[in-house]
Amino acid sequence: MYTQGLDQKGQANVSEIESPEQLAAFQARIDAEEKIEAKDWMPAAYRRTLIRQISQHAHSEIIGMQPEGNWLTRAPSLQRKAILLAKVQDEAGHGLYLYSAAETLGVSRDEMVQGLLDGKAKYSSIFNYPTLNWADIGAIGWLVDGAAIMNQIPLCRCSYGPYARAMIRVCKEESFHQRQGFDIMHKLCNGTDDQKAMAQDALNRWWWPSLMMFGPGDADSKHSAQSMAWKIKRFSNDELRQKFVDVTVPQAEFLGLRVPDDALVLDEESGHYRFGEIDWQEFHDVLAGNGPCNAQRMERRRSAHDDNAWVRDAARAYADKQSAKAVA
Numbered sequence: 001m002y003t004q005g006l007d008q009k010g011q012a013n014v015s016e017i018e019s020p021e022q023l024a025a026f027q028a029r030i031d032a033e034e035k036i037e038a039k040d041w042m043p044a045a046y047r048r049t050l051i052r053q054i055s056q057h058a059h060s061e062i063i064g065m066q067p068e069g070n071w072l073t074r075a076p077s078l079q080r081k082a083i084l085l086a087k088v089q090d091e092a093g094h095g096l097y098l099y100s101a102a103e104t105l106g107v108s109r110d111e112m113v114q115g116l117l118d119g120k121a122k123y124s125s126i127f128n129y130p131t132l133n134w135a136d137i138g139a140i141g142w143l144v145d146g147a148a149i150m151n152q153i154p155l156c157r158c159s160y161g162p163y164a165r166a167m168i169r170v171c172k173e174e175s176f177h178q179r180q181g182f183d184i185m186h187k188l189c190n191g192t193d194d195q196k197a198m199a200q201d202a203l204n205r206w207w208w209p210s211l212m213m214f215g216p217g218d219a220d221s222k223h224s225a226q227s228m229a230w231k232i233k234r235f236s237n238d239e240l241r242q243k244f245v246d247v248t249v250p251q252a253e254f255l256g257l258r259v260p261d262d263a264l265v266l267d268e269e270s271g272h273y274r275f276g277e278i279d280w281q282e283f284h285d286v287l288a289g290n291g292p293c294n295a296q297r298m299e300r301r302r303s304a305h306d307d308n309a310w311v312r313d314a315a316r317a318y319a320d321k322q323s324a325k326a327v328a
């Protein structure tokens, strides 16, 4: 038996007696590439890891709507506005699938949302950077959604069934997001000198934070080894970052843009790009809440939650009425 809930750090609280036989049988299922389903036995730490990862992922989708939502009213054409609106709505949908996937592990959506509102749960740091001009919308789609795809395609094969299945649709939508971002950059790079300069400026600001999205280097990544053994994670942070660089640098060249890294060089022998040192101090500062927009993002999320309390009340009242009718 296990008891669940979120403790003060927003971590799932799960206590259970686990025998070595149970743990070995579980690992054998993982090694055989079986999917673990919601009602299957699983180690408490596996459940806790997934609750943390999936809820952080859900929060990131929801907070991630803000930097781009900021440009919905200022998109340069009706067509760009319609595309951006669809993209931002997709991100809301991703958040909802992911909250549902996490709920199958025994945590409630209310608890997860409260963890975010209380500042106890994390979300992806990339969304704490500002969107200063329209080219940022292009750079986000191209780089941020591009990095998200690198991270999320392997999650379609994650050992936990509900998470893996949610990722299949999410990845299809992410690929549309990446394409629309690249298309914005392409238009700007083939426009006036000023437009091309805007695109370059956006790349300059978003390149390094995008590389940080893959998380700390393998030597400093505390959850990686266990997550790989459980097949929640299929590639290490550094492997995914390298894949992203290898795919993205030629795209920047095609656009005629310069990647802001003097150390960037193609290693002919391995076929991989070597790149400069990431500013990990900046990464840790933003993670600790001191990025350019952390306070604003949380303030907006809290006020949206409060302003929309009536929607939750109305939905609850309607559900009560329906269940009363069903009983009568």
Ligand SMILES: [Fe+2]
Pocket: 061, 090, 091, 094, 170, 174
């Ligand atoms: Fe998304």
Ligand SMILES: [Fe+2]
Pocket: 091, 145, 148, 173, 174, 177
């Ligand atoms: Fe996306």
